[in-house]
Amino acid sequence: MKYDFDEPVRRRGTNCVKWDVCAEGVLPLWVADMDFRAAPAIVEALRRRAEEGVYGYALPPAAWHESLAKWLAARHGWNILPEWAVDSTGVLPALGAVLRACCEPGDKVVLQAPAYNGFFPVIASQGCEISWSPLRRVPARSGMKGDFTYEMDFEDLERKVADPRAKVFLISNPHNPAGRAWTAEELRKAGEICRRNGVLVASDEIHADLQMPGSKHVPFALAGDWKPGEFVTFWSATKAFNLAGLHAAVALCPDHGLRERVRAAQEVGGSGHLNAFGFVASATAWDCCADWLDELRAYLFGNYEAMIAFLHERMPAVKCTTLEATYLAWLDVSAFGLPSGELARRLEDEARVKFSPGSIYAEPKGGAFMRVNLASPRAMLMEALERVASWLP
Numbered sequence: 001m002k003y004d005f006d007e008p009v010r011r012r013g014t015n016c017v018k019w020d021v022c023a024e025g026v027l028p029l030w031v032a033d034m035d036f037r038a039a040p041a042i043v044e045a046l047r048r049r050a051e052e053g054v055y056g057y058a059l060p061p062a063a064w065h066e067s068l069a070k071w072l073a074a075r076h077g078w079n080i081l082p083e084w085a086v087d088s089t090g091v092l093p094a095l096g097a098v099l100r101a102c103c104e105p106g107d108k109v110v111l112q113a114p115a116y117n118g119f120f121p122v123i124a125s126q127g128c129e130i131s132w133s134p135l136r137r138v139p140a141r142s143g144m145k146g147d148f149t150y151e152m153d154f155e156d157l158e159r160k161v162a163d164p165r166a167k168v169f170l171i172s173n174p175h176n177p178a179g180r181a182w183t184a185e186e187l188r189k190a191g192e193i194c195r196r197n198g199v200l201v202a203s204d205e206i207h208a209d210l211q212m213p214g215s216k217h218v219p220f221a222l223a224g225d226w227k228p229g230e231f232v233t234f235w236s237a238t239k240a241f242n243l244a245g246l247h248a249a250v251a252l253c254p255d256h257g258l259r260e261r262v263r264a265a266q267e268v269g270g271s272g273h274l275n276a277f278g279f280v281a282s283a284t285a286w287d288c289c290a291d292w293l294d295e296l297r298a299y300l301f302g303n304y305e306a307m308i309a310f311l312h313e314r315m316p317a318v319k320c321t322t323l324e325a326t327y328l329a330w331l332d333v334s335a336f337g338l339p340s341g342e343l344a345r346r347l348e349d350e351a352r353v354k355f356s357p358g359s360i361y362a363e364p365k366g367g368a369f370m371r372v373n374l375a376s377p378r379a380m381l382m383e384a385l386e387r388v389a390s391w392l393p
């Protein structure tokens, strides 16, 4: 390994959301960023930018969209035109802009449950309602690690998308928190349902580069012969390269008309002007950091395997999803006999480990869940799991 992901990084006391909202001594395995230093090439590019000493409003160069286009072509086989990209300070602001551009108050956004909770206030802020289409829990496929996984319920999706008030199907591809890397077939079926009903697909691909061994990211754009106005894709380097605090993302809109409406909506929301460091870091990631990402993914999967082995040995009643993508494991902790919110509170207060309770992700009924962020040095992850096992009666 060229990069050392075992090296602990000091984050407490650095104005860090993940660590500094927790009491001293608590190990945080919750919000989705990583306890690793960024790739050395990114640190160096930011150091050079910082040394310029002038931090006024920035105009991202065309090169940053070209870097993204090259990355998507090389890594995912997706040939975009750089001009499809509408800049945004994040995927969530970009989602807000797409909803402003495409929806009236009272319209519905179809979303599969469980779902990433950051979507909820953005949808509500545009006066839209969430129309839930629960994913179906199924046993893990043979040969895959983990106990269970999720599938789309196409019949339910069709019913929800056919509602005349449904305007957008927002899909997390790959899925946070279920860990699914959707197949081309699944995406094609879902997309055809949307096409039949005139519903725009908004594909959030922020976790796309975090594929685990044996999985492959399928951009929604490549799953069917879509017309340009049938979808928009959100993309960002911030999850895979640990740059979330630098706030840089794009909405990829192949349709000119939709693109201009999204761009105008970004102006209204004030989220179209990028952080001067954000695009420097993202372009460096795409241009120079593929090897870092590949080592990171192997390390993250090692963490997942270590957690699975620990659970089997020490907490066999806890069931875990197959992790196809993301660094977020989704555990069924019903065996603890507590609602997930209460369990998370007790684990934080008593075991001194902070997880995200499943209740905040609109989990489908039938269990109590916990989302575990695996992106920490392995020793810290194992210490956190050890604390939970020792806390159990």
Ligand SMILES: Cc1ncc(COP(=O)(O)O)c(C=O)c1O
Residues within 6 Å of the ligand: 032, 089, 090, 091, 092, 093, 116, 118, 172, 176, 204, 206, 207, 236, 238, 244, 248, 249
């Ligand atoms: C699926 C998903 N989409 C969007 C976001 C937030 O993206 P941003 O910080 O670019 O708004 C997250 C953050 O965890 C996420 O998991």
